[in-house]
Amino acid sequence: xKRSFAVVLIxxxxxxxxxxxxxxxxxxxxxxxxxxxxxxxxxxxxxMTLAPEGDSSGQRGIELHLPHHVIRYVLAAEDVSQVGF
Numbered sequence: 001x002k003r004s005f006a007v008v009l010i011x012x013x014x015x016x017x018x019x020x021x022x023x024x025x026x027x028x029x030x031x032x033x034x035x036x037x038x039x040x041x042x043x044x045x046x047x048m049t050l051a052p053e054g055d056s057s058g059q060r061g062i063e064l065h066l067p068h069h070v071i072r073y074v075l076a077a078e079d080v081s082q083v084g085f
Contacts, residue, residue: 005036006075006085007048013070024050024062028085031072035085037061039074046071 014032017025026033036048045065052061075085 002037003076003078004051004080005039005048006030006033006077006080007036007039007046007066008033008072008075009070010072016070021062021064026085030084033085034064035080036064039076041068041074046074 008030009032011031014025014027021034024034026035034048035051037051038049040047045067047063047065050062050064
């Protein structure tokens with residue numbers, strides 16, 4: 001079973017990623033977030049592989065390393081759309 005992850009940023013952190021990652025940064029009622037198909041929280045940075053929007057080809061996508069202090073929380077679910085993302 002494949003899980004998806006919503007990596008929600010602290011308020012204002014999204015400014016650091018614009019315009020470079022604007023196509024991958026999403027905004028909703030829960031704040032700004034990245035959708036990822038893989039997340040590894042251990043280490044100095046949180047490592048994640050972003051899920052390309054509408055991509056079912058199985059390609060790896062973009063890998064991103066974020067400092068932990070810009071992350072509010074990570075939500076993991078089989079389908080994050082079922083919980084409001």
